[in-house]
Amino acid sequence: MIREQRNLILNTLTIVLLFVILWLFDRYGTDYQIRILNNIAVFITLAVSYNLINGICGVLNLGPNAFITIGAYTSALLTMSPAEKKISFIIEPLIWPLNVIQLPFGASLVVAGIVATVFAFFISYPVFRVRGDYLAIVTLGFGEVVRVLCNALQNITNGPLGLKGLKPYTNLWWSWGIAVLTIIIVQRLIDSSWGRAMKAIREDETAAKAMGIDPFRHLLLAFLISAFFSGVAGGLLAHLITTISPTLFTFFLTFNLLMIIVVGGLGSTTGAVIGATLFAWGNEALRFVESPMQIGPLHIPGIPGMRMVIFSIILMVVIIFARKGIMGQREFSWDWIFSKIRSQRI
Amino acid sequence: MNIQTFIQQLINGFTLGSLYGLVAIGYTMVYGILRLINFAHGDLLMVATYVVIYGMALFSLPWYLSFPLAVMVTGIVGILLDRVAYKPLRDAPRISLLISAIGASFLLENLALVIIGGVPKPFPRPPIFDKVIDIYGVKVQVLTIYTPITTIILLLGLLYIVHNTKVGKAMRAASRDFETTRLMGINLDRVIALTFMIGSSLAAAGGIMWAMKYPQVNPFMGIIPGLKAFIAAVLGGIGSIPGAVIGGFVLGIGEVLIVAVFPGLAQYRDAFAFLVLILLLIFRPTGIMGEAIVDKT
Amino acid sequence: MAQTFFHAQHLTMQFGGLIAVHNFSLKIDPLEIVGLIGPNGAGKTTVFNMITGNLTPTSGKIIWQDRDITALPPYEITRLGIARTFQNIRLFGNLSVLDNVMVSYHHRLESSFWHAILGAKKYRREENRIREESMKLLQMVGLDHLAKEPASSLPYGQQRKLEIARALATNPKLLLLDEPAAGMNPQETLDLARFVRNLRDSLGLTLLIIEHDMKFVMGLCERIVVLVYGHTIAEGKPEDIQHHPEVIKAYLGEKKHARH
Numbered sequence: 049m050i051r052e053q054r055n056l057i058l059n060t061l062t063i064v065l066l067f068v069i070l071w072l073f074d075r076y077g078t079d080y081q082i083r084i085l086n087n088i089a090v091f092i093t094l095a096v097s098y099n100l101i102n103g104i105c106g107v108l109n110l111g112p113n114a115f116i117t118i119g120a121y122t123s124a125l126l127t128m129s130p131a132e133k134k135i136s137f138i139i140e141p142l143i144w145p146l147n148v149i150q151l152p153f154g155a156s157l158v159v160a161g162i163v164a165t166v167f168a169f170f171i172s173y174p175v176f177r178v179r180g181d182y183l184a185i186v187t188l189g190f191g192e193v194v195r196v197l198c199n200a201l202q203n204i205t206n207g208p209l210g211l212k213g214l215k216p217y218t219n220l221w222w223s224w225g226i227a228v229l230t231i232i233i234v235q236r237l238i239d240s241s242w243g244r245a246m247k248a249i250r251e252d253e254t255a256a257k258a259m260g261i262d263p264f265r266h267l268l269l270a271f272l273i274s275a276f277f278s279g280v281a282g283g284l285l286a287h288l289i290t291t292i293s294p295t296l297f298t299f300f301l302t303f304n305l306l307m308i309i310v311v312g313g314l315g316s317t318t319g320a321v322i323g324a325t326l327f328a329w330g331n332e333a334l335r336f337v338e339s340p341m342q343i344g345p346l347h348i349p350g351i352p353g354m355r356m357v358i359f360s361i362i363l364m365v366v367i368i369f370a371r372k373g374i375m376g377q378r379e380f381s382w383d384w385i386f387s388k389i390r391s392q393r394i
Numbered sequence: 395m396n397i398q399t400f401i402q403q404l405i406n407g408f409t410l411g412s413l414y415g416l417v418a419i420g421y422t423m424v425y426g427i428l429r430l431i432n433f434a435h436g437d438l439l440m441v442a443t444y445v446v447i448y449g450m451a452l453f454s455l456p457w458y459l460s461f462p463l464a465v466m467v468t469g470i471v472g473i474l475l476d477r478v479a480y481k482p483l484r485d486a487p488r489i490s491l492l493i494s495a496i497g498a499s500f501l502l503e504n505l506a507l508v509i510i511g512g513v514p515k516p517f518p519r520p521p522i523f524d525k526v527i528d529i530y531g532v533k534v535q536v537l538t539i540y541t542p543i544t545t546i547i548l549l550l551g552l553l554y555i556v557h558n559t560k561v562g563k564a565m566r567a568a569s570r571d572f573e574t575t576r577l578m579g580i581n582l583d584r585v586i587a588l589t590f591m592i593g594s595s596l597a598a599a600g601g602i603m604w605a606m607k608y609p610q611v612n613p614f615m616g617i618i619p620g621l622k623a624f625i626a627a628v629l630g631g632i633g634s635i636p637g638a639v640i641g642g643f644v645l646g647i648g649e650v651l652i653v654a655v656f657p658g659l660a661q662y663r664d665a666f667a668f669l670v671l672i673l674l675l676i677f678r679p680t681g682i683m684g685e686a687i688v689d690k691t
Numbered sequence: 692m693a694q695t696f697f698h699a700q701h702l703t704m705q706f707g708g709l710i711a712v713h714n715f716s717l718k719i720d721p722l723e724i725v726g727l728i729g730p731n732g733a734g735k736t737t738v739f740n741m742i743t744g745n746l747t748p749t750s751g752k753i754i755w756q757d758r759d760i761t762a763l764p765p766y767e768i769t770r771l772g773i774a775r776t777f778q779n780i781r782l783f784g785n786l787s788v789l790d791n792v793m794v795s796y797h798h799r800l801e802s803s804f805w806h807a808i809l810g811a812k813k814y815r816r817e818e819n820r821i822r823e824e825s826m827k828l829l830q831m832v833g834l835d836h837l838a839k840e841p842a843s844s845l846p847y848g849q850q851r852k853l854e855i856a857r858a859l860a861t862n863p864k865l866l867l868l869d870e871p872a873a874g875m876n877p878q879e880t881l882d883l884a885r886f887v888r889n890l891r892d893s894l895g896l897t898l899l900i901i902e903h904d905m906k907f908v909m910g911l912c913e914r915i916v917v918l919v920y921g922h923t924i925a926e927g928k929p930e931d932i933q934h935h936p937e938v939i940k941a942y943l944g945e946k947k948h949a950r951h
Contacts, residue, residue, distance in 0.1 A: 063851045106489065108493075110496075116867050173676075174672045175674055178675055178679070180488055180492075181429075181431040181488070181492060185624065186675060187619075188621070189621075189668035192621075192665070193665045193668055193669075194659070196662060200661045207913075236807060237807065237808055240804065240807035240814070241794075241800055241807065242804050242807060244786070244793060244794050244797065245794060246806040247786055247790075248783050248786065251783035251785055254745065254765075255767045255777065255781035255782070257745075257764070257769075257862075258769060258774070258777075258782075258858075259745065259766075259769060259794055259795045259797070259798070259857060259858075260766050260770050260795065260797065260798030261766055261794070261797060261798060262764070262766045263584060263766075303496065306493065310493060314489075315785075351508050351614075352508070352512065353507035353508045353512070354504075354505045354508055355501060355503040357501065357504045360498075360500040360501035360504060361497075362494065364494055367493045367494050368482045368483060368494060371486065371490050377785060391940075
């Protein structure tokens with residue numbers, strides 16, 4: 049009991065500290081710093097929910113970009129005013145009722161999550177008929193299908209033109225607020241009996257069934273929750289980048305998420321957080337590799353694509369030589385911190 | 395649509411299908427032995443076309459030297475791919491292999507981007523293949539005829555190797571029971587390397603013929619054809635070589651005919667293949683000729 | 692009329708051209724300890740798989756507590772009160788010993804996942820209760836001191852015990868044990884026999900056991916069924932089975948010459 053109360057107090061203090069730091073950045077930070085912090089938060093949300101289905105359930109989902117896209121478009125279509133929509137949809141007008149609805153940002157995020165979840169629900173039957181490689185390809189296929197649909201359904205998504213001029217509603221409070229909420233909810237689920245059941249399915253599905261667990265229901269639960277937060281994150285991204293198009297959320301994004309959770313540790317929420325932070329920071333830091341540099345008299349031309357080469361190599365090196373990643377399946381715990389402090393003192 | 399257009403489209407579909415089939419063979423062979431979907435397989439198409447471009451541009455090689463060179467180089471790249479990305483993970487959990495495959499695929503694509511640049515390059519199609527002939531009023535490019543014929547010849551050659559040689563027997567044994575074959579003193583690494591080489595060479599042939607038909611080449615050109623070829627392999631029955639080619643034909647003809655009959659669906663062309671996959675997995679996971687892959691105890 | 696406790700009727704399992712089990716029938720009464728023996732490859736685990744729903748019989752029926760369970764999925768059958776262990780241990784390796792047992796309580800949870808996510812008292816109370824009962828089970832098999840260890844780190848004998856503990860945690864009325872004594876020395880086997888008998892005596896369980904260790908089977912089981920190449924060749928009390936000519940032939944081959 050004492051331990052639980054201690055953890056609760058420490059967690060609350062950490063969150064308060066986090067928001068104090070965010071407030072400082074919000075007040076005194078540069079645009080560049082704020083942008084990176086926003087990116088980190090959004091990727092934390094994405095990575096933690098992606099880890100739920102890939103790491104905890106052991107199911108290789110290669111189509112998270114589908115949910116992110118759906119969330120982004122849903123949220124964007126809901127925050128744009130009817131006038132803006134009329135101007136944007138020049139080839140084909142937007143269908144009713146979307147062309148007249150306008151919702152506040154927060155509500156649009158919730159709807160974005162729900163729509164993504166509904167889509168996940170509809171595809172869950174074919175997806176979970178199979179396992180392993182086939183499941184991976186089917187989910188990849190759905191990612192592609194969503195892209196094709198976004199391109200083709202011009203009276204809903206404005207097709208290849210995309211949606212521009214979205215209001216930059218995403219700020220540090222929204223992005224980090226949602227990130228913290230995602231971590232709390234997902235981790236509560238993982239620590240619960242449902243999380244245990246999902247891990248059991250990952251370890252040995254046949255044995256899990258023998259212990260009374262219906263794999264479909266539990267995988268569905270993880271899938272839906274993961275889709276919800278991915279959809280919300282999509283909405284955040286849309287109002288961070290302020291322009292979305294069908295080519296924005298491709299397998300590229302899926303690859304980055306995969307790399308994040310593998311490097312962080314497949315099956316660890318802490319790992320997903322660490323991985324997301326490293327990635328969002330590293331992505332920016334490595335930008336220099338792709339832009340021209342002047343070192344004294346030498347002019348080194350930028351190499352576009354070099355970042356991805358580096359990331360691909362990182363992914364392969366980790367999966368071949370250190371497949372547990374940074375955290376393995378372990379989580380951060382206050383117990384561990386205190387035991388470290390105690391052992392230092394002695 | 396009159397009968398001539400129909401035949402024209404049928405031949406087009408046949409050609410497209412044979413390209414899918416050639417690439418699908420590689421997927422099915424690797425899957426048969428390693429139970430792995432080689433994500434990077436589609437990118438080998440791209441590798442082959444770039445070797446041809448550079449062979450002909452840098453070294454001024456005539457096409458009848460560039461093409462075989464590209465096939466050989468791609469075969470070697472295939473072997474290296476296995477050595478680097480898959481061999482170290484022979485005993486690792488399946489999900490690790492899949493992730494490594496994805497990493498390898500991305501690496502190939504972005505290395506190409508870095509080395510060659512993202513601007514699409516034209517493929518130097520040899521003029522002999524430009525000829526158009528007339529069959530009963532249907533205008534057909536000779537390329538469209540050569541492609542399926544080449545495919546069938548290669549398929550027959552491969553089937554001969556698989557069924558009539560010692561190495562082929564080892565391949566079949568390995569795809570039946572990997573562990574036991576390992577224990578029997580057969581040099582499995584060599585068998586696997588050969589499998590990759592053959593599969594990659596066929597993908598190279600497919601890639602070259604693809605580039606002759608659609609002469610714009612870029613680092614990411616192999617992704618969609620690769621995925622469709624994989625679906626073709628599943629359609630024909632994963633693990634079955636003739637099945638891969640049959641699946642390829644069915645998919646190619648289906649894709650072309652649907653767009654020909656319903657031109658409004660043209661933008662959904664790519665989604666068609668995935669729709670086939672999903673329906674397949676729901677109703678007939680064994681495919682036309684292969685083993686069941688739906689979850690069973 | 693008395694309830695049918697367990698009755699497997701004319702079960703046949705055919706894979707393509709191969710008939711693994713042919714016309715297998717078995718009736719079990721409550722509190723019985725029944726043994727299923729036979730040479731390797733006789734189809735014993737196949738019978739288990741049919742009963743637990745991992746395989747659907749090609750023909751035949753299985754009645755459990757007056758209910759036809761033949762085509763039900765495994766998790767449904769477990770919820771109805773039939774549990775099993777696996778011949779090649781299938782523990783949840785990366786989970787702790789305690790978690791392995793706690794998982795088996797999941798299907799009986801009354802809270803929904805909403806309760807869990809919102810941290811409701813109802814859920815927390817259930818979780819604590821599950822933890823207590825799981826620890827009690829671990830105490831019963833002598834593994835409570837290893838509760839936090841990953842299951843894969845346990846030595847073989849203790850993994851076997853954990854297999855049994857988590858099967859018990861599903862709250863079964865009928866327990867299927869697949870070669871529980873495999874790899875055990877004589878003392879461990881004796882302890883196991885005592886343990887299994889106790890499961891029946893104090894927990895009221897009924898047991899169906901596959902085993903190769905003859906001393907274990909003959910000493911523990913009240914009734915034995917002998918399966919050879921998918922066919923039942925004998926059924927009866929241990930003494931009768933031991934002297935049954937067909938059984939002896941199946942295990943030892945025909946005795947052409949008497950021993951000197």
